[in-house]
Amino acid sequence: MGLDAILIPAILFFALGVFAKVIKSDLKFPEGLSKGLSLYLLIAIGLKGGAELANAELGLAIKSIMWAIVLGFLTPIIGYMILRFRDKIDRMNAAAITAHYGSVSAGTFLTAIAFLDVSGIEYETYPIIMMVVMETPAIIIGLLLAALARKQLQQQEAGETVATPWKSLLHEALTNGSVVLLIGAMVIGAISSPEAMEKVYPFSHEIFMGVLCLFLLDLGMEAARRMKAFKEVGVTLVAFGIIMPLIGGTIGMVVAASFLGFGVGGTLLVAILGASASYIAVPPAMRMGVPEANPSYYLTLALGVTFPFNVLVGIPLFYNLSIWYIG
């Protein structure tokens, strides 16, 4: 599988976005367009997941959900240990950054689905449910690590101990807009009658791929814009943004293939769940819950490093690895 694999419109539009900014084109999206597109994509994927859920095997669904939670807790802890190795990155930033890797980038996940759709490869739909589940555990781990760090810092400084406002932070994590939208759309997709859903399909299914192209074009420009901050972010973090998806993706692949018994398609999707870093659900939670961390770090990593890496390298890589691993 060569270059051909990524010659699908969605990925090409992403590349076009990056290219436009690299040649310093003045191409620009109007305010609000990307927000609108990402609302659309979350609803569409939620409806799709819900409709599938209605036909899902309960046992495997529950098993998937449990593994999703494990993934969501495990990846950030590994990430944190890497970032804290030799005290490279301070505690607060390490906590905030790694939380992003425990969660998921819907854009990357959808690109992987587009990749499978266009290549005509079948895939299990449980990963869609896993994606929804994975939005929150990572946030909780991030807040927890930050709270611990905060305590340690305050003991060192012997200053007054500021209690972490757990209740409001957890509320924030669980009522995050994208979480509510995904779960809501999923429930609607599951309880609506198939006839009713069919009327929504031209909107949610048929134009989906085209809307994804538009979204990725914009994200390509945004990724390239973020790349300018590489210098400020430093080589350690940029390296982390490439190593972490490799680790997370490998764990995801093993979980999907060995523990959930998925085929190549489903395995690629879980690998991408593991590999990708959230840039919609987690950043707000960290802004709110870990104000001491610098948003520039985590946004640059998630959008400027890991996202383009996954779209351009991660998807074909884990696709080939999955074929090899599953045999």
Add this chain to the structure above:
Amino acid sequence: MGLDAILIPAILFFALGVFAKVIKSDLKFPEGLSKGLSLYLLIAIGLKGGAELANAELGLAIKSIMWAIVLGFLTPIIGYMILRFRDKIDRMNAAAITAHYGSVSAGTFLTAIAFLDVSGIEYETYPIIMMVVMETPAIIIGLLLAALARKQLQQQEAGETVATPWKSLLHEALTNGSVVLLIGAMVIGAISSPEAMEKVYPFSHEIFMGVLCLFLLDLGMEAARRMKAFKEVGVTLVAFGIIMPLIGGTIGMVVAASFLGFGVGGTLLVAILGASASYIAVPPAMRMGVPEANPSYYLTLALGVTFPFNVLVGIPLFYNLSIWYIG
């Protein structure tokens, strides 16, 4: 007909929007998205109405239009008398508020159409023409009542009499953006050749239901946000926001079934015309023509009380009432 009836995606998305705000989610639509969606919906419904109009029976069409005008004049007058009973609400606010009930909420009307479409119930299309017609009479009544009130107030205060600038106010009412868009799209739908219209259908018809879902999601959030103002608005007005649609809807039902001879589907639609309160066309007209009234009152009522009431209760209620009434 039980809960099932409202388990259609459009209504579920509305409920999701309300739910999101009730649990204080930070879900948010970007600036301009709802304005864009509502432009789309007006165009789509206009085109549909126009295409149908081309095949309409002239006699029944004219009869429908005349009854629409009657409804548009009658409901606000009834509403005004209710609000002025024992001087509960001052004249200016009473005039401005009731004007909204003589006009129509396109969102509610479209939800009723979605309800019928999904349930596979046939309906007459004359109500679409009636909807367009009903946008203006109510505005005129509102301005008239306010002008009378203004005169009375000025006589009491014995101050200088400010003449109501009728010409500019009527111009405003008749050139209101949504009125122009609806009538314009209707004319275009009527005079364009069927082959030409077919090229527009994927946009105006096929993705319609999905766009409506998105719109209702946003309106659900907006309705919930408005509910917070209940306290300021007071119990009288909130009660009015529930009683008025019951009255208006009943009148509409009788008109449709007894005077226009519509079936259950068409009767439901006219009932909803009577029951719903405008939040797009009338508020601007009142802001302009009755500046003395408080926009917070009429927006809270139309969007925060009557709209959710109609979507969640009114539609299934009048559907069942129509079945019962028609026999």
Add this chain to the structure above:
Amino acid sequence: MGLDAILIPAILFFALGVFAKVIKSDLKFPEGLSKGLSLYLLIAIGLKGGAELANAELGLAIKSIMWAIVLGFLTPIIGYMILRFRDKIDRMNAAAITAHYGSVSAGTFLTAIAFLDVSGIEYETYPIIMMVVMETPAIIIGLLLAALARKQLQQQEAGETVATPWKSLLHEALTNGSVVLLIGAMVIGAISSPEAMEKVYPFSHEIFMGVLCLFLLDLGMEAARRMKAFKEVGVTLVAFGIIMPLIGGTIGMVVAASFLGFGVGGTLLVAILGASASYIAVPPAMRMGVPEANPSYYLTLALGVTFPFNVLVGIPLFYNLSIWYIG
């Protein structure tokens, strides 16, 4: 071919937009919507052109491109000579204005395609490639004429000679957002597999005509808004805005029919390439490269005069002329 020809939804929506502003309706599009719509249209036309390009005859494609370049250079020079006749318009404004006429209005071109599609008339697709090519030569001519003018002025004033920053201006012209988007979408359309493209079609092809209607509605309003500036712009320029498309369109027609051997459909499209004036790609280049010119002039001409003239008169006119010319 009478009035019938322009009774297609796209043109009717344009007329509705003009009408709305003429009757001073408060109809308004939300911020960013027209920018979003025009991004969509550029992508859709680019993809279409690219897919066609993959099947194009190389010889004719190259010949078309060369004639496109000739057209792009020729029309602005003719325009400049007209405007400078008896020193009617100063050099800087003449240079900036005529550059717009060498380039193309995508909106007009798409309306012409809609016109052909709806009328069931076949057309060559080379004009789509020509459209992309024509975006830049005109900009270069405009900058060149302005640079010459600047030199002359400075010699007259004996002031310090400000060198024209050619490198940055050419960079600007070649990396202009709409140019990058069009060429990028074209390349993507050409290299993506037909199966992949098919998934994008519901978005890029099927809803296309409807989106175009929405866009033209907005542009109709904008055109009417610009017409108010007629007085400031003066009768010479307004006349120029009508004469120039007649000249450019005639040249385009001759090129298409006599030198490229196109049928009526393709000839109409090239005539429209010649007749139309850019309002997306060229104005930024002129703002940047010819700051001495008044944007009010060229925006009023391109949007308020030539665009409505072409949509309402030019398309049917050149259609009939093409039939007559080709015989």
Add this chain to the structure above:
Amino acid sequence: MSCEQRLIQIITSNILENRVKKLFKKLGIKSFTSFGVNGEGDTGLQSGHFDADSNVLFMLLLSEEKMLELVEELNKDIQKGYHHFVFSLNAQMHTPYKCKSEV
């Protein structure tokens, strides 16, 4: 080169946008800046969903005298019940050719 001017800002409902623009025209004011804003106030929530619940903010640099004329016109409107929220600040204009002309 710079000069003293007043920066006047007017926040009003989208619906009244043209009404205010007509006042500008009446006073011969040809230059202004405007943009959409949200807000809350006596007239409730202006959340920007529809024209009726959107606000617009006008920003104008004017001479003190012109500003006072404009304030007077706006106040006539306010007395009729229209809610225009109007305030002004001292500003220094730095665009040279904007200092020469009045208005």
Add this chain to the structure above:
Amino acid sequence: MSCEQRLIQIITSNILENRVKKLFKKLGIKSFTSFGVNGEGDTGLQSGHFDADSNVLFMLLLSEEKMLELVEELNKDIQKGYHHFVFSLNAQMHTPYKCKSEV
């Protein structure tokens, strides 16, 4: 009729919008204007693509005392690490009925 007030402007992340509104509520401030802005600063690029990289600007006309109360509350937040960018200017309020009431 006009009166002296302070115009305070607060630029913060979209994410913190509700946090700031709660402060308004706490201090009994019911009227304000807000709109979305982009920016760059110590916390990097805020390009307006997602909620997390969008800013909001609050604009309030307040009495000097009320403004100081608000600044104090905001500074408590800033000490916790939140990035609120806050500044104020002298303004003259021209809407008559807005001069009578405090807040």
Add this chain to the structure above:
Amino acid sequence: MSCEQRLIQIITSNILENRVKKLFKKLGIKSFTSFGVNGEGDTGLQSGHFDADSNVLFMLLLSEEKMLELVEELNKDIQKGYHHFVFSLNAQMHTPYKCKSEV
């Protein structure tokens, strides 16, 4: 804790946005706020439909000296024919850590 600064506002065409940002970079200015606005002026209607007829407003808090440097740079541009609309106001900065650093 607060300090005196200048609030400078620059209104220019969207097309010139990057041009102005380059000036910021040249002067070592890393923090600013910006948003899209509409307007009318000598160069006609800027109604926000396309990039070419949209305006952008930059808002910067700077020290007096830095502001004058920026104004000087902008004026060079203005002399070339570019239409930047530039004015400034006295402001008081209330975010404590923004007072320590210059720029």
